[in-house]
Amino acid sequence: MREVLLSAVGLTKRFGGLAAVNDVSIDLLRNHIHAVIGPNGAGKSTLTNLLSGDLPLTSGTVTLGDLDVTGWSPDKISGQGLGRSYQKTNIFLPFTVWENIRLAAQSREPFAAQWFKRAASFSSINTRAERALELAGLQHRRSSIAGTISHGEQRQLEIAMTLATEPQVVLLDEPLAGMGAVEAERMVELLKSIKKNHGILLVEHDMDAVFTLADRLTVMVNGQVIASGTPAEIRADAGVQAAYLGEEHS
Numbered sequence: 001m002r003e004v005l006l007s008a009v010g011l012t013k014r015f016g017g018l019a020a021v022n023d024v025s026i027d028l029l030r031n032h033i034h035a036v037i038g039p040n041g042a043g044k045s046t047l048t049n050l051l052s053g054d055l056p057l058t059s060g061t062v063t064l065g066d067l068d069v070t071g072w073s074p075d076k077i078s079g080q081g082l083g084r085s086y087q088k089t090n091i092f093l094p095f096t097v098w099e100n101i102r103l104a105a106q107s108r109e110p111f112a113a114q115w116f117k118r119a120a121s122f123s124s125i126n127t128r129a130e131r132a133l134e135l136a137g138l139q140h141r142r143s144s145i146a147g148t149i150s151h152g153e154q155r156q157l158e159i160a161m162t163l164a165t166e167p168q169v170v171l172l173d174e175p176l177a178g179m180g181a182v183e184a185e186r187m188v189e190l191l192k193s194i195k196k197n198h199g200i201l202l203v204e205h206d207m208d209a210v211f212t213l214a215d216r217l218t219v220m221v222n223g224q225v226i227a228s229g230t231p232a233e234i235r236a237d238a239g240v241q242a243a244y245l246g247e248e249h250s
């Protein structure tokens with residue numbers, strides 16, 4: 001069953017004379033991981049920022065579920081079921097793992113609920129946070145200070161914080177960055193497990209992970225999509241081989 005959770009059409013972002021993202025269209029489906037790959041400066045992070053509302057579009061439209069969210073603020077888009085992690089970490093290092101996840105869960109609660117439905121919202125926040133802690137496999141780190149856990153666990157914590165907002169769509173910008181082989185393996189397993197029920201956009205340089213995880217791939221170079229298709233189609237694409245998937249990545 002093909003259920004489109006997010007549909008972006010003709011996205012363009014100009015910084016002065018530079019088209020960092022140039023007429024890019026992408027669909028994210030439930031239970032699918034859509035990877036976006038390409039060399040540094042291709043426009044992958046900018047694309048992520050356009051989808052999340054962190055950057056305003058020059059042109060194009062973004063539809064989330066059946067709502068046109070083009071031009072909405074990041075907060076409103078997040079409230080509509082889009083969660084994201086950042087290329088740079090967003091964690092409060094002096095707080096515990098649990099506190100970080102709980103704060104993220106709380107950020108999802110409507111303002112009014114915090115004042116008028118204190119008790120009820122308290123339990124729903126804890127439930128959401130608990131689910132996210134488990135899904136990310138961090139139960140054993142619940143009481144650890146975030147600044148003291150490993151780099152890989154911090155990235156897992158980031159994912160848990162994203163999941164605590166109960167998103168339908170999850171945007172991940174280089175979740176494996178800076179990881180050793182063991183940590184990367186654990187993250188790949190985590191991403192496999194959260195694929196269920198979510199639509200995931202995965203920006204990632206680790207080609208082993210990308211080809212293990214992705215159901216579809218989009219290849220960007222200089223702001224433009226040069227190829228889009230299944231992993232097998234992308235592997236076989238001569239243009240992609242030439243532009244990006246050289247010996248170093250194969």
Ligand SMILES: Nc1ncnc2c1ncn2[C@@H]1O[C@H](COP(=O)(O)OP(=O)(O)O)[C@@H](O)[C@H]1O
Nearest residue numbers: 015018020038039040041042043044045046047
């Ligand atoms: N805020 C910005 N202002 C001006 N140029 C930017 C800005 N953000 C990104 N760029 C430029 O847009 C291009 C795409 O960047 P980015 O989306 O970060 O690429 P990637 O994530 O694929 O490495 C690069 O040339 C970068 O220098």
Ligand SMILES: [Mg+2]
Nearest residue numbers: 044045046087
């Ligand atoms: Mg980037």
